[in-house]
Amino acid sequence: MPGVKVVVAPDKFKGSLSAPLVAAVLTAGIRAGAPDAEVVRVPIADGGDGFAAAAIEAGYREVAVTAQGPTGRPMRARYAARDGVAVIELAETAGLVALPGGVPKPMTASTYGTGLVVRAALDAGCRSIVLGIGGSASTDGGSGLLEALGARVVRRSLTEVLAMDLSGLHPALASAEFVIAADVDNPLLGENGAAAVYGPQKGASPVQVALLDHALSSWADRLDAATGTDHRTTPGAGAAGGVGYGLVAALGATLRPGIDLVLDLTNFDEVLKDAHLVITGEGALDTQTLRGKAALGVATRARTASVPVVAVAGKATLTPAQLRLAGFETAYALTDLEPDAHLCMTQPEPLLERIGRQISARLLQPT
CATH class of the missing domain: 3.40.50.10350 (Glycerate kinase; domain 1)
Known part of the structure; x- marks a missing residue:
């Protein structure tokens, strides 16, 4: 026709x-x-698998970087870039799809590798970071991501944070815009929080869910003290194992529905x-x-x-x-x-x- x-x-x-x-x-x-x-x-895409690919299909340039997966294994990753904007997909470096052999690691999977991709984009001059956080394998509250960007976190154990220092964060973050594609409205903690609702999908047992919720509470105590904020109940704080909370609290990130971001991009x-x-x-x-x-x-x-x-x-x-x-x-x-x-x-x-x-x-x- x-x-x-x-x-x-x-x-x-x-x-x-x-x-x-x-x-x-x-x-x-x-x-x-x-x-x-x-x-x-x-x-x-809606913020999970395929988020970066959607940007690349739309004309963004693919940039390969060295990072690591959710268990610390070295890997090649990527982000999509155009006009100072970097589109990054958490699932590629900290998602269930990135787990070696598909074996869940609910207590130790980290977002550190995603932070390395963000750091590479900042080093390359990108000052608008758009991060899709669907498909996460971790429940670290975004602590790994922030550590990769220069935060110092002192832990007594896997579930207890003693202190943290944000003074070493990448200097470009002071002038960067951070937008998160998140499609859930869960708070950080409690029966509707990151650990309780999504922990089992990441392989956590009931005992591990309780431990993860305690770990997120300890992390939030220190991050709240360091930033003078409290975003535990912000809708979307529980997204991606608490990444929503960590980036809103530490970086002033904005949460937006993933599909709206993709359609705009x-x-x-x-x-x-x-x-x-x-x-x-x-x-x-x-x-x-x-x-x-x-x-x-x-x-x-x-x-x-x-x-x-x-x-x-x-x-x-x-x-x-x-x-x-x-x-x-x-x-x-x-x-x-x-x-x-x-x-x-x-x-x-x-x-x-x-x-x-x-x-x-x-x-x-x-x-």
Whole structure:
């Protein structure tokens, strides 16, 4: 259909395909059915896996650096840079995906490696740091990250902090802007805090959860004393094992929804101009989507611009009424074409291409 502009803006299908690959396969299907359509690909993320990749796809330059993983193992990492802005993904250096062999280390996993990436960006002249903190493997309150940036932390034990000194922090932080992509509103401590809610996902036993909560409390006592602040109950303080708290308290960081940051970084509102259709998606389109995941963020922006949006997912359990309320015209799921969920996970490409063709046939043909 000549003159039609389609924006393809999916998140990853977790455990199956990256966001850029989802976008590429959908685009192939759309172009097979509507070869004259203009298709603009904008892979997205919500602050976790794929956060830096989304910026790189949007034209940011990839910068390789030496860092270390959550257990201290040396590794090559990266950040995305453009015009003094550095986009950094915590998951690459301190995330569950970075654990050697996938073995959880709930008591010792650290954010130190992420701090090394931040330091490298500051050394390179970046003065706006955008940090996506989804997918964390640690519950260190951001202490490791701050130590990599020059903070001095004295511990009696793994769970008790005796003293800390922020005077050695990287001098560029005094003039740098720090923005955190966080999509949870948990406080730092207690039954809804970082350790209690997310510790078990990182492999912590009930006893270890209690120890981690005590460790975060001890850390907060010292950081509050050093900064004269108290952000323990700030919404998002418990994000990424307390990284939200540590960076807001020590660096004055701002917490923002991850998908909003990504859409701003990719100039999504400009991309929407003159668009006739937006296609977004994620692995599972369910009630969690409605709590602010990436696909909902895309739908919200598209609806504001009066552009219809459809969703594509591995599986979709939302009712038609829920889809409409969220801003989606309809949803397409791989499981609608192939009931075997294992095949949908392991061989999604031909199914996604078929869905691209279906969208072309149903929505992009002349009436």
